[in-house]
Amino acid sequence: MTALVIVGHGTRSAEGVAQFAALVERVRTRAGGMVGDVEGGFIELSRPPLTDAVGALAGRGHRALVALPLVLTAAGHGKGDIPAALAREQQRHPGLSYAYGRPLGPHPLLHTALEERIDAALAGADRADTWVALIGRGSTDPDANAEVAKVARLLWEGRGYAGVEPGFISLAEPSVPAVLDRLRRLGARRIVVAPYFLFTGVLPDRIRAQSREYAAAHPGLDLRVADLIGDCDSLADLVLERHAEAVRGDIRMNCDTCAYRVSMPGFVDKVGRPQTPHDHPDDPVGGHSHPHPHPHQHQHQHQHSEPVLRPGAVAVVGGGPGPADLITVRGRALLAVADVVVVDRLAPQELLAGLRPGVQVVDAAKSPRGPSVGQDTINTALVRHARAGRRVVRLKGGDPYVFGRGHEEVLACAAAGIPVTVVPGVTSAVAAAALAGVPVTHRGTAHEFTVVSGHLPPGHPDSLVDWAALGRSRGTLVVLMGVETIGAVAAELIAHGRAPDTPALAVQDAGHAGQRSLPARLDEIAAVAARAGVCPPAVFVVGPVVAFAAEPVLATSGH
Ligand code: SAH
8 A cells, every 4th residue: 555755845933843743643543544654754944854754664665655745836845846855765765656746725625724714813703894815925936826816716705705815925926015905905994814824934924923013004904814724634634635646646737827838928937947946035044945956857847748839939949960869858849849940951950850740841041032041031930930829949050059149039039029948959069079089178188168150260350259369278179160261260370379280170060971070280271171172061170189089989970
């Protein structure tokens, strides 16, 4: 039979810890024979730590657990921190598996418990002229805040209060004073502040303090604060219900409005990202964060087979240097759902063959009017396709931000109000050398590498490159777009101090079947490349690391 581990975040309040422990005990008692074993632990701040709780269960022979995050709403803790802590436990206990339970709320049992706490605060006063301010913890995750608003509405329905308005004690608006102001403007004379919190802690204390302060400033107002949900039978029964759901594999996360999945104004940077360590800037003890790496990505994201690219959004994706399998997993996943792919000449063309039938491929390299499509035309096309409700992937060669004008496209989308994300790629600036057997850095040989564009030769009035400094440097220099200019570049480097016999290498079509690389001294590389007919795309690598190419050690890459 599966065991249950109840996972709390942890609190600085001893009373809060005691309430958690009491609830764990109550769950144990009420479980009867339904649950194999029950333990509770915290991921930080309080004892016992989660690792002790899991250790106790594993010590008693349990290998299959239900892990239930003791949180009211799915936000950072439930989506990221707790799964991360559980992933570490799995590393500690090989063979351990767990089903992850859903957050507690919203649930009728909670709404009834809230109603009871509000009734107790009312002590017989009439509901019909009582307004309720339901105060949640507040999150940087809009979905979690929306859950609190939903609970406020559910609490209002059919219970006869004058109204219920949501507010937040941290990280979200309206604040406690702001929601109280709002209720007063609506004509409220009596307000019950109902904290949507399980147990005592710093934030519920703050709700009480702010309410008291507000009441003192508004003497005509009848302001009362309800108790927290606390350790009670309905909460224990809800825990058992969530356990049963997890055992059945019946977890329905609310994914429709999750900022990690759906792009929302102001939260575009969250889409498709792992949940990041968080920080509560207004925590009285200076904020707390989870500096440890998160081995487990946002749990909830894992439950989607479909990656994140909503209709009407654009993803600027780096395709890598050429071979179809040097794109990132994320880039590949976004391509698989794209409706339109706007593709560069240097982007991996093989990937286009694998697109879903009916996907529109727009070739940004060709134009009916000229040799190449202008950047404005590309930007306009991205915005136009997105506005038509399509999922747009802008597929580029290498990394979108390395001489790829990727950020111009991102800015153009953002300016048009189109949700846009960027997916980094493997840049030819590093990969072309690597595929030719040259590491751009190597201990004791080169401790720096510089990537420059050769499209403007040294001395060109528009050039932003300090060629003299590069001539003096001993590091690795990688020149992109330099087929035309490599002669002038080499001469300038030598004029500023690079030895004429510095090893140099031209790598053409890196990663492709026709990849070739030509080594030469710096003072001869231009002539060697010209004689061999080197043509774009090619990179030039200059510096002592190039000597490694002379002793090939790599197995052939399959190309
Ligand atoms: N964003 C791309 C670079 C765009 S600029 C990236 O990160 O790789 C275009 C230049 O990249 C070409 O002129 C060439 O210098 C280099 N390049 C791109 N793909 C290449 C390849 N497969 N082999 C060699 N050079 C390549």
